[in-house]
Amino acid sequence: KxxxxxxxxxxxxxEIPTASSSAIDDGIVIPLGQKLNFVSSNGNEKIVxxxxxxxxxxxxxxxxxxxxxxxxxxxxxxxxxxxxNCLNKDRPFAxxxxxxxxxxxxxxxxxxxxxxxxxxxxxxxxADNILKKEFPKKLNGIFYSNLVSNGKYFYAVSSVGEIxxxxxxxxxxxxxxxx
Numbered sequence: 001k002x003x004x005x006x007x008x009x010x011x012x013x014x015e016i017p018t019a020s021s022s023a024i025d026d027g028i029v030i031p032l033g034q035k036l037n038f039v040s041s042n043g044n045e046k047i048v049x050x051x052x053x054x055x056x057x058x059x060x061x062x063x064x065x066x067x068x069x070x071x072x073x074x075x076x077x078x079x080x081x082x083x084x085n086c087l088n089k090d091r092p093f094a095x096x097x098x099x100x101x102x103x104x105x106x107x108x109x110x111x112x113x114x115x116x117x118x119x120x121x122x123x124x125x126x127a128d129n130i131l132k133k134e135f136p137k138k139l140n141g142i143f144y145s146n147l148v149s150n151g152k153y154f155y156a157v158s159s160v161g162e163i164x165x166x167x168x169x170x171x172x173x174x175x176x177x178x179x
Contacts, residue, residue, distance in 0.1 A: 008043030020059040022067075029067055031056035036069065038084050050079050050086060058146075063105035068114055070095075070102050070146075078103050080114055080129065088129050095124060101146030104154055106168075113168055115147040115154040123147070123166055125154070134170030 015032040022029050027040040034052040039045050054073025061068045071077040076099060077092035097118035104115040114126045121139035125132050141158025147166070148155050154166040161177040 006041075011039065011043055011045065013037060014047070018055050019057055022060045022062045024062045024067065025065070029060050029062065031058075031060060031069065036060065036067070036081070046084050048081065048084055048086065051089070051092065052077070052079075058100070058102045061102040061105050063107060063112075066105055066107075066112060068103040068105050070099060070116070072099070076118075078114065078116060078126075080105075080112070080126075082112075091129070093124070093126055093129075093131070095122075097122060099146065100144050104147040104149045106149040106151060106154065108152070108168065113149075113154075115149065115166070117143050117147050117156050119143055121158070123154075123156070125166070125168055125170075127168065132168065132170070137166070137170055137172065139164055139172070139174075 017030050018033045019031045030037040033055045035050055036048045037045055052071040054071050056069045057072045065083050067081040069079050076095045078095060079092050080087045095116055095118060097120050099118040106113045111127050116124045119142060121141050121143055122136045123139060125135045141160060141162055143156055144159055156164045163175050165173045
């Protein structure tokens, strides 16, 4: 209540963050260019190195113990972690084209789904690190933000305000917002 410094803080990071941090468990995860720094509430740090060519330019997506980040580079890749360990370290998800934001995560019936859309409208969905056969799917429009999830579906909104609902089987519904 007196805005006093918490014990074990402040800490000095090894690099300048390249995007906003995200809350996870009792701490935060901070993107540091080509790695992630997990900082617990007691000040302990765990650095996770990733095989990133470009840089992490958006805050990590967090779902329980899972984290997903996008390597924004010429050959973009997605990395998914669980309990600070990269699940797809040897085979990161490849995405074509330019994209913005971070992948969306969703867990249905114990299957972890990772969803992603590039600027040109190509939607990708992976189930437990395998690209589903129904994807990629092409949506009409230009997309400046990435997918989000409500726990049952992925959603996208185009630059002209068309909202798309995408399920994990590739079914898509859309609604155009007037004006």
